[in-house]
Amino acid sequence: MARISGAGQESAMEPRALPWITVAPDAPYFVTEDGEPWTPIGQNDAITWPELAPLFHRRDVAAVERHLRWLADHGVTCLRLMLEYAQVRHRYFDRPAGRPVPAMVQLWDDLFDLCGRVGLRILLTPVDTFWTWFHWRHHPWNSANGGPLAHPSRLLLCPATRTLSKDRLSFAARRWGGSGALFAWDLWNEIHYGQAEDSADCFPEFIADLSQHVRTLELELYGRAHPQTVSLFGPELVQRPDMPMRDPIYRHPDLDFASIHIYATGTIDAPRDTVTPALAMRRIVRESLAEIRDDRPFLDTEHGPIHSFKDHRRTLPEPFDDEYFRHLSWAHLASGGVGGGMRWPNRHPHVLTAGMRQAQRAMTGFLPLIDWPRFRRRTIDARARGFHGFACADDRQALVWLLRRGRRLSDGRVDQAIVTDRTDVSLPMPTGRYRITPWDTITGRAAPASDAEATNGALRFRTTEIAGDRAFAIHRLP
Template sequence: MTGAPPGLPWIEVAAGAPYFQDQTGASWHPVGQNDSIDWPELAPLFRRRDLPAVERHLRWLKANGVTCLRLMLEDARGRHRFLEKPAGRFVPAMVQVWDDLFALCEKVGLYILLTPLDTFWMWMRWKQHPWNVANGGPLATMREALLSAETRVAVKARLDFAISRWGGSGALFAWDLWNEIHPAHARDDASCFGEVIDDLSRHVRMREQELHGRSHLQTVSIYGPELRWKPDQPLQEPIFRHPALDFATIHIYRERSIDDPRNTVAPARAMGEIVRECLAEITDGRPFLDTEHGPIHSFKDRRVTLPEPFDDEYFRHMSWAHLASGGAGGGMRWPNRHPHVLTPGMRVVQRAMTGFLPLIDWRSFRRRNVCVEGAAKGHHLFACGDKRQAIAWLLRARSLAEDGRMRRDVPARPAVLTLPMADGAVQVTEWDTTGGAVVRVSEQAVRDGELRYETTPFVADMALAITATP
């Protein structure tokens, strides 16, 4: 018996394009954030304290354009949200949490990106975790988590339980088979990553096929800075090109910009650069998306919650930089706030982005990053495109106020955008990323392989959807 009856269409990779669609063929985009069963908005699920409140919250998310939440099967920070206790015994109250959440997501129409292990807090609070051998578990140290045969059995048993109970639900978008896979989980040697991914992937697909006749999408995440910090480790191949995985993801952080922002422009530029670098690593056209970002150093180490107006703009800039640079959706924020939730202003950003998405035919959009090939003098350009379609986001340069946000007291001015495209007629739709509305729709000719377009005047930023006309 499953915890949620099938109902939502399953999500799959679009045929021939690096984006997603549901099984009916409709385009689907991961717009959402990281959440936890122990954070304020979902906490009432535990012991069914207030299921109507959670349903109201999920409906509010849906109304604001959210499609997906990224969640871990347990919250290992404390002692009362372990999925198993002791190892191998699934806690009834936690199973009920997931039964109810899957049922509510099916009812409301939201999807879950699910990862079985909370590896960060397992590492930080290892002494208390049920999988610790000292507590009757299979593992002596997290430094052998990827190497231990007994732990591999335990991971598969946890996945088997989840697959049998919730794997038949369309509300399951995808599996993140190992949250933030790390060389430290294998005594500082990433050479085992490929084998681990292959083994877990085959196990999950086989079990899903046996029980449900099909399988959900799969990925594996990594803490993004490790790709730069550990050039001697074989990290790129398993993360971006492993043949068993359906899409690629990293957690996008960068020191002194994304991690600890002092203005709202540097993080956007870092996001765009990192997405461009990641797309260059992918050789088979699979989708790419960020599944965790945010001001982690500001919040966790400096104990600073960013001022809400600043954080809302930071969030908006990060989201549009991700989408326009070629990522699927707007990236998935880790809240890093007190309280640990996204602000109402961030929901406005998500709603505005969801309004923009139908302007592109994603199932035929074989994009590549064209930030370097394009230009928009006086503006930071984030763009991706193919011969017939393009997305661009323009962010005014050298226009920061003292508080690190974009100035709003300057005259509006147009931008002149150039992008590589096939010759012919195109329709250009200008989009207000703050208000979530069309600014202008116009026809333009592309000549000599280059679109040259002058926008209407704007103060801070503008998004554009460009599509070839018959």
């Protein structure tokens, strides 16, 4: 089979001024190469969806730049993107197999340049495994189209297809890997036993091969390497517990952070209210952190109402979806995940709402209240009468998010008109005095801070009135 080749392959782009991202040395979060905290706040996007589609054939690069600047102004720091989004036939990255399409290379040249200019970063995955599978009859890697593989059930096993995958990663690393706009590699989107003839036994070797290939190349080219992960469709861990998937996803020695796609069946994937999905997010984040043995960062890189949208063909009403989005984001962050997770829009059209952008901006405003590079968090229980408590802490800091229990509107949203009186909160913290800063997750504003004393291993403080939810940043005073 022909290996990926094309003009410009051997010359890497000039590195942008944007600093590279790395894992914090002392905490399960991310920092820039300068040691400044950095958190991925964003969502999944695609080169065929409305906001980025004008890049193809450079139809309207200026419009995309305006959009990216608008995202940055709303606190977005990161987009998760697939190098090839195979839902449509005219966005294949290489066609025929092994030969990059010039228009696609130009699109990505422009996108990396724009992101570098506006300060956004990309979590890049090379293969859209979902649409590659379902539209296999059209794919250039299909042997019927001159590729090496008869059926995608051997995507992880076919040596020639492995070569194409590694060559695609090599092309991307050489051309765009020098840019700080590249946050990290998701080396393989939703690795699946169905791609290996109903076996997960090859996962460790497959991941090691791609990981070491990319890292070795980046070290040769740039003297450093971007962080790496491999994603998994999270429900498979529940549906196929017999498969050896947890170790390569959560603990593979070559990967820098862990990632799954959190589509909890019946709650997150088809929500009927905005509270139960948050509880599912808390449970899954906690279970995931328990699987990690070396304190590597964990983040959800896909979530959303996939069953409602894809199978029931229903776009959630915007007010409901906005609250569902905000609740999932804070449940992820407060349970110990990095950032708010990365929504797959699952809306028509495939774009986030203005309310979701406001929620992202509110979360970004909160982030400086926590010293992330030194936050060695563990999940803890926070108790407050009338509220679900979501919390993580170390001996110096804590992050608490309270979400009201009980009465909801008829559509499943929390009734914001009901205001809860001052509430007592309790959480396990070492003896000492602490500063508590409340944060409004809707307006993105802090309320006046107060101090409280922890005694006998518990910190207790009283809140002001709360409508539906409230976050708190807690720091131990000298």
